[in-house]
Amino acid sequence: MQRTLTVINALGLLLVVFSAAYLLPVITAVIYADYAILLDFLVAMVWTLAIGFLMWLLTRRSKGELSIRHGYLLVVTMWTAMPVFATIPLLLAIPGLSFTDAYFETMSAMTTTGATVLTGLDTLPPAINLWRHELQWVGGLGVIVLAVAVLPLLGIGGRQLFKAEMPGPMKSAGLTPRIADTARNLWVVYVAITLVCIGALKWAGMNWLDAVCHAFSAMGLGGFSTHDASVGYFDSPLIEFVMIAFMLFAVINFATHFLAWHSRSTRVYLQDAEARAALGLILASCFGIAFFLWWNGVYPDFLTALRHASFNVVSIGASSGFASVDYAQWPIFAPLWMLFVGCIAASSGSTGGGIKMIRTLVLVKQAGREFLKLLHPAVVDPMKIGGQVIANNIVFAVLGFIFLYFVTIATLTFVLLISGMDFISAFSAVLACVNNFGPGLGQVGPASNYAGLTGFQTWVCTFGMLVGRLEIFTVLILFTPHFWRR
DSSP states (O other), X not given: OHHHHHHHHHHHHHHHHHHGGGHHHHHHHHHTTOHHHHHHHHHHHHHHHHHHHHHHHHTGGGOOOOOHXXXXXXXXXXXXXXXXXXXXXXXXXXXXXXXXXXXXXXXXXXXXXXXXXXXXXXXXXXXXXXXXXXXXXXHHHOHHHHHHHHHHHHTOOOHHHHHHHOOSOOSOTTTOSSHHHHHHHHHHHHXXXXXXXXXXXHHHTOOHHHHHHHHHHHHHTOOOOSSTTGGGGTOOHHHHHHHHHHHHXXXXXXXXXXXXXXXXXXXXXHHOHHHHHHHHHHHHHHHHHHHHHHHTTSSSSHHHHHHHHHHHHHHHHTTOOXXXXXXXXXXXXXXXXXXXXXXXXXXXXSSOOSSOHHHHHHHHHHHHHHHHHHHOTTOOOOEEETTEEEOHHHHHHHHHHHHHHHHHHXXXXXHHHHTTOOHHHHHHHHHHHHTTOOOOSGGGSXXXXXXXXXXXXXHHHHHHHHHHHTTTHHHHGGGSHHHHOO
């Protein structure tokens, strides 16, 4: 009971911190003199702040260090509760929007999935559009990481939370000896690159609102846009090039960015085996898909094919979800390959989703070890990636994760099929949600969105986004009997 009250106390503090996120859309509403929307955001801010403060006040005697078990519980509770509060301005500002759709939208934003149920994005109030994109930016590196940098000052340690939030084999342990310092350093890098991205997009031709919104989405690898036509609205090769560059930045482990900045050397990137593999796969796919499209006569020349292939392959491969054209109309190999790349290419410690490239490398290495074992049963062959030995317990954890990943994909696909969706729509929707890259194919393709789903289908996809964002173990462990035993 004491630990549960500690979770509630920590969640209350997180909500108090989260209430500050409303300040940016409040300022935007003032700038655009949209006082009705301003009132909506002030109401949302007050409700979030008041409930968070009340939760903290009633449990203030119970604050303390969280166990690993309760760290997982807090992370899942936070990632399900914060989107609830984030729906308030959407429900107040958009007539006819149901709570199911509003929650889907905010969960999509905070998990950086980029799937949307909204249409008429071009005419949404600027503050609402900014709010959607800010949620993606905050969710990109993880609200919990920001909280880890703040909570020690308030009397609650954060190491257990950080482990629950980043359950993958993230390479952040060597950044600083204290977890709060690590979180702050990652956010400094994140904010700095975002500011550069805003400036670059403004220089490339966007107005300030579009530049801020698309920079938030690009760095969070979220894929939301201020226009129904997504980045295709601008029809600008320069804007597409800038966004490609920053999406590739965001798909690399931010710990690697920090180490490169700290050492004032780009050699860090060359030494990161995961970054090399991720960028190599994505860039090779860009040229391969471009050649395939040109060869099949989709575009009249290779450069045009390369332009459209590069942007959309990088977007989906990095698990972002922007679109410059309706790639669902391409020969089926191209979009399916893009979805495949989106499942594995993002680095651990990046803002991307999916299996993560480090796990893919472990699987490839393990397959090679098995071949070697078949030929030489007595051989001792320790696994190495980037010169570092990978312990067998990590290999076993990766194998367990991959099993649960495919079981989750299959189960949610069958659930959507039972609900009446066609196979391509169901399978691609599950892939898009679990891997957090937004648009799929068929009913949920880049030229449409998730508005046509039933309420049940919407909640299935919402669950898929949560499971994918928290890398499966963190959510599913709550459904095991062992978690609730003393």
